[in-house]
Amino acid sequence: GPLIVSFGEMLIDFVPTVSGVSLAEAPGFLKAPGGAPANVAIAVARLGGHAAFVGKLGDDEFGHMLAGILGENGVSTKGINFDLGARTALAFVTLRADGEREFMFYRNPSADMLLTPEELNLELIRSAKVFHYGSISLIVEPCRSAHLKAMEAAKEAGALLSYDPNLRLPLWPSPAEAREQIMSIWDKAEVIKVSDNELEFLTGSDKIDDAAALSLWHPNLKLLLVTLGEKGCRYYTKNFHGQVDAFNVKAVDTTGAGDAFVGALLSKIVDDQSVIEDEPRLREVLKFSNACGAITTIKKGAIPALPTTSEVLTFVKGA
Ligand code: ATP
Numbered sequence: 001g002p003l004i005v006s007f008g009e010m011l012i013d014f015v016p017t018v019s020g021v022s023l024a025e026a027p028g029f030l031k032a033p034g035g036a037p038a039n040v041a042i043a044v045a046r047l048g049g050h051a052a053f054v055g056k057l058g059d060d061e062f063g064h065m066l067a068g069i070l071g072e073n074g075v076s077t078k079g080i081n082f083d084l085g086a087r088t089a090l091a092f093v094t095l096r097a098d099g100e101r102e103f104m105f106y107r108n109p110s111a112d113m114l115l116t117p118e119e120l121n122l123e124l125i126r127s128a129k130v131f132h133y134g135s136i137s138l139i140v141e142p143c144r145s146a147h148l149k150a151m152e153a154a155k156e157a158g159a160l161l162s163y164d165p166n167l168r169l170p171l172w173p174s175p176a177e178a179r180e181q182i183m184s185i186w187d188k189a190e191v192i193k194v195s196d197n198e199l200e201f202l203t204g205s206d207k208i209d210d211a212a213a214l215s216l217w218h219p220n221l222k223l224l225l226v227t228l229g230e231k232g233c234r235y236y237t238k239n240f241h242g243q244v245d246a247f248n249v250k251a252v253d254t255t256g257a258g259d260a261f262v263g264a265l266l267s268k269i270v271d272d273q274s275v276i277e278d279e280p281r282l283r284e285v286l287k288f289s290n291a292c293g294a295i296t297t298i299k300k301g302a303i304p305a306l307p308t309t310s311e312v313l314t315f316v317k318g319a
Contacts, residue, residue, distance in 0.1 A: 002129035002270050004044050005079065005159075007054045007150050008037030008137045009112040010066050011089035013255075015301070020097035023104060029092065031062075032255075032301045033069050035112075036134050036166045039256050039302050043263020043292065045074040046306045049270065052124055054079030054150060055137075056115040058088035063111060069303065079121040083111035095253065103170055109140065116142045117149040125150050126157035130270045132262070134166040135182045151188060160222075160273065163189035164262050167198050175201075187218040191269065191276075193225040193262050210234075210241065223276045225265070225286075227258055232290050240279050244286040247294040247319050256302025257293040263306070264292035291316050 013034040016026035037053065044051035053075050057063030059082040066088065067077050089110030094102045107113060115137075125131065131154035137147040155161055165182045172178035179202060186192075194216070196208045205212040213226050213236055224236040232246035268275060268285040275281045291312050299305035307315070 001050045003127055004041070004049060004051045004130045004132060004266050004270050005054055005125055005128035005154065006037040006041040006044075006051060007125075007131065007133040007147065008035065009089060009134075010035035010038035010053065010055055010057060010070075011091055011110070011112065012062050012066070013302075014090060014092045016094060019095040021094070023092055023094055026094070033066055033303050034091065034255070035089075036136075036164065036259050037132065038066070038070065039259035039306070040132055040164075040263045040266070041070065041075045042073045042303055043260045043306045044267045047264060047267045047292075047309050047312070049267040052076035052079050052128075054121065054125060056081045056083055056111045056119070056143075058082065058086055058111040059084050060087055062088040062090075073303075076124070079124045081115060081119045083114050086111040086114055089113075093255075095255075101255065103168060105168075105171060107171070112137070113140050113143050115146045117146045120146055120150055120153070122153050125153050128154050128157070128159045130162055130266050131155070131159040132162040132164070132266060134164050135178075136166065136168060136171060138181045138185070139171055148185075151185070155188070160191065160269065161189045162191040162193075162262070162266055164193045164258065165198055165202070166258070167201060186216070187220055190220060190222045191225075191265075192216070192221060192223075193227060193258070193265070195227050195258060196229070199226050210236075213241075223282075227261055227293070229254065229257075233261070233286055235282060235286060237276060237282070239277070242279070242283070244283055244290055246290050247315070249294045249298055251297035253300045253305070254297045256305060257296045259302065260296040260306055261289045261293040264289040264312075287316070288312060291319075
């Protein structure tokens, strides 16, 4: 099938073995591969799609382990570079009792931040039908320039640009800088997915309503999605908007739900972009995406929880 290229960071999350404790109280940690763009690439591949990850890892055991995980999952690693100096990024993640997460990052700098424009595999990027990215790769140079160049190359070659800002405030110098940089590439993307929290942050509004969402609309945009956790998602296009309710599940770990949702959505759009203009078909796609998100919350970890197409179909039938 046509290729989805996902650009950005891949790292190791260290997750406490028991939930609801602070990092200091945690008796131990399990390592879990993570990084939203990498999760999206794996989500696509699990669903049977064709995906590649573009980014930089440390030339260390963790970096090669992560590349191995991509490969095992059928994601092309042709766009990966290894940095000879810096380490693979780490994040210690606390899972609070309510299922929300807090992060402590080790990036000083990490390999992903050191990707240069010159290192990009432009041939791979230009072959993308959909090019997906976040905002963590915008935080520092040289990765920021690499991100902008990759986006430009993909666009010129005719790719659909897909953006999930994936706000991680602790990584930015200030909230104002985060907002400014996230918005600096806003009007390039044709598909944008934000969470309810990101909608509040970006608009400065404390209401998660249509007015807030539509204030983020721009003329190049084809589809704007606001994910609402256990309430599902809202969608906005040029011609219509609405909501698709979530599936009712007992969530144990929401890590990666948003990435599963995006991966599912892109895996459908890449085959036929016209679903965006056809509300009944779009709602079917979003139901499928909600199902992928929901399934991901039932199991611990992001990548191990990402479903295959047959798992999604069985889940939807049983729901
Ligand atoms: P992430 O936690 O990965 O940053 P996000 O905040 O971007 O995710 P969410 O809104 O948490 O995105 O989840 C994405 C989708 O997954 C939702 O739109 C919903 O369909 C599904 N989902 C997430 N949490 C739940 C839940 N508790 N119950 C049912 N479905 C859920």
